[in-house]
Amino acid sequence: MESGRIFFDPSCHSNMLFIGNGDSAFRGGKSVMNMEENSNRRPFFSASEELYDEEYYDEQLPVKKRRLTSEQVHLLEKSFETENKLEPDRKTQLAKNLGLQPRQVAVWFQNRRARWKNKQLERNYDQLKSSYDSLLCNYDSIVKENDKLKTELISLTEKVQSKEPAEESAARAKSEAPPEEAQPPCFQLMMKVEDRLSTDGSAVIDDNGPQLIDSGDSYFQNDYSGCVAAFDGVNSEEEDGSDDNGSYFSNVFSAAVQQEPIGWSIWS
DNA sequence: TTGTGTTTTATTGCCTCC
C-alpha cells in the first residue's frame, strides 16, 4: 500500500479509505477526531463529504479507521448508561466534548445498542436454559416417584390377590359389582384391595356400590386418587371425552349427585 | 512472524414515524 494520499477504493463496498496516489475518487473532507495529545494514532476519515482537507494532508498522514481512545469510550459508556438513546442535543454536546463528529457519536451509540442487545439475548438464553433444566429435573423426579408408586400398587395388589380365595372373589364380582367388562382394570384392583384392607368388612360393601368410595376410610381416597387416575387402563374424561363405557368413577359421581338433596341438582 | 478469531468502527439499505 502506498502512502501519501487518501482515496476511495472503488471496489470497496463501504467506501473504506486507503492511503495511496489515487485521486479520482478523492473527494476530501476534514479531521473527524481529535485524538489524545500524546497519542501517536492518527484520525480516521469517514463520511465522504468530510474527506478533503489539503491542510490536513500536508500535516498528517491519515490511516484508515481508528479506534476511539479509552477516555472517549469511557465517557460514551457513561452517557450510554444514563440513556441508551441519543437525542440531537445530547449528541451534539457529546461530540463537542469528545472531539468527535456527531455522526461518530450516533454510530457509536447504534453499535453499542446492538452489542447490548446481543448480551441481553445471551442472558435471556441462559435464564431460559436454567429454567428448562430445572423443570426437566423436576419432571424426572416426578416420573420416578410415579413409577415407584405404580410398583407399590402392583405389589400390594398381588399380595391381596394371592390371599383371596378365587371362588369368593368370583361370587362377589357376580353379585355386587357392575358388569366386569364395564369396569376398568384399575377399579377391579381397587375393589379387591378395599375389601381386604377393611377392618370390619361388613360396612365396606353394601347394596349401594358407589358408597364404597365415599366411605371415609377408602384406601385410595384423596392421596392416591391422582395416581390411580393416571394408572394404565383408567381413562379420564379429559382424555377420551366420554364416560359411556361404564366407567366406575362416572357411576360413583352420578350416584353421589342423585343422593345429594340440594346443591348438586344442577348436575342431574 | 503469521494465520486466525474477535472486537470495533463505519456504511448501506430498509423501515417507521412525524
Added chain:
DNA sequence: GGAGGCAATAAAACACAA
C-alpha cells in the same frame, strides 16, 4: 420526504496461539 433506528455487513484493529 427527511430523520433516525436497526439488521446486515465490511474491514480495520487487535489479541493470541503456533
